[in-house]
Amino acid sequence: MSNLHQNALVFDGLIISNWDRSVFEDMRKGGLSGANCTVSVWEDFKGTVANIARMKRLIRDNGDLLALARNTADIEQAKQDGKTAIVLGFQNAHAFEDQLGYIEAFHDMGVRVVQLCYNTQNLIGTGCYERDGGLSGYGHEVVAEMNRVGIMIDLSHVGAKTSDEAIRASKKPVTYSHCLPAGLKKHPRNKSDTQLKFIADQGGFIGVTMFPPFLKRGIDATVEDYVQALDYVVNLVGEDCVGIGTDFTQGYGQAFFDWLTHDKGVHRRLTEFGVVQNPQGIRTIGEMPNLTAAMERARWPARKITKVMGRNWLRVFNEVWSV
Template structure:
């Protein structure tokens, strides 16, 4: 691990791994100071509360490696102690159900990031896999309440129209925590140059993923393709609002992807990724130091590398969460 990587605050804007001690050990190996870890996608309110309770127990049981992160001070402390700060996040507002009061309740539990939709329609708006009806009236109330309590609005799997309306409706900047550019690969989950520019122009943030189905060369991709994608985004929006959002699914098998890619409403098959192979050189969370080395090999300045590894996320978290 290079000194630059070791000294940097490294943040992963999205991990949906099957969390256990081995993954936490890998986070340490990768030098992660913090990660936004998914605790809810299709689960309702009670099941999500159960997921949170279980994860908090897991964090307590592995307190030598991880700690719960509710703010940036917690992330700084985790880094100083050689631990990883676990940020609780949702990939769908489904668990809010039709009750605005649940939003503050979840914030009290430690939830700090919520993606509005997961691929399809919900009470808030529309996902990226179907005709986009935009943000609902309830969706506007949800965003206002998320702004008030300090939960980040994530739009990674959200449809284009709903995203645009959410960016304009939110009084706090919003993010694509894990996306890739459409300019490198045409895929419903990827964002156009115009969409990337629009969120950045409104103070928003872009976490770039390395999920191979969305990368230019798919399962043939390497860590160099990931750096190329980050570079592409930086060339459009600049280096101050871009970070990492790997979308690591470490530890999960076929059954998990089967659950994720079926819409809960009608059990429709949305997509089939087949076998997902992470880019060579960054196969696991522990390989993050290779990413820094590849950025250095690509001629990136130390300043740019430090920003993209996590300094940009830290500034953004402060804006959205408050202190």
């Protein structure tokens, strides 16, 4: 592990792994100071509360490795203590149901990032795999309430029209926490240059993923391909509003992806990912130092590496979470 990686505050904008001690040990091995960890996708309010309770239990049981983060100071503290700060996040606002008051309740529980939709339509708006009807009336109320309590709005799996309207409606920076540029590969989940520029121009933030189906070379990709994708976005919008959002799915098999990619209507398949294999050199969270090393090989200055590896995330979180 290079000195640069060791000293950097490393923050991953999206991990949806099979939470257990082996994953947390790998976070430590990778020098991860913090991560936005998914605790809800398709679960309703009750199921999500159960997931949060389980995650908090895991944080207590693995207190030598983890800390719960409710603010950026908690992430800084975790870095100092040699721990990983867990930020509770949702990949779907389904758990809000039709109750605006649940948003503050979840904030009280520690939730700090919520994606408005996951792939398809819900009460708030539309995902990226369906014809996009835009942000609903209730969706506008949700955006305002998330702004008020200090939960970051995520638009990674959200349709272009709903995203555009959410970016315009939000008084605080929003994010594509884990996306890739359509300029490198055409895919419903990838964002066009216009979309990437628009979110950045409005003060928003872009986390770049390395999820293989969305990468130019798919499962043949290497850590260098991931750095190339990061550079593409940096060259488009500048180095201040780009970070990493790996979308690690460590510890999960095919059954998980079948559940993840289901759609409304029993047994409807939304999309097929095929083989999911992360880029060579960064197959596991523990290999995170290889990413910094690849940035160094690509002649990135230390300033740019430190920003993209985590400092940028902290700055934008501070803006959103401070109420």
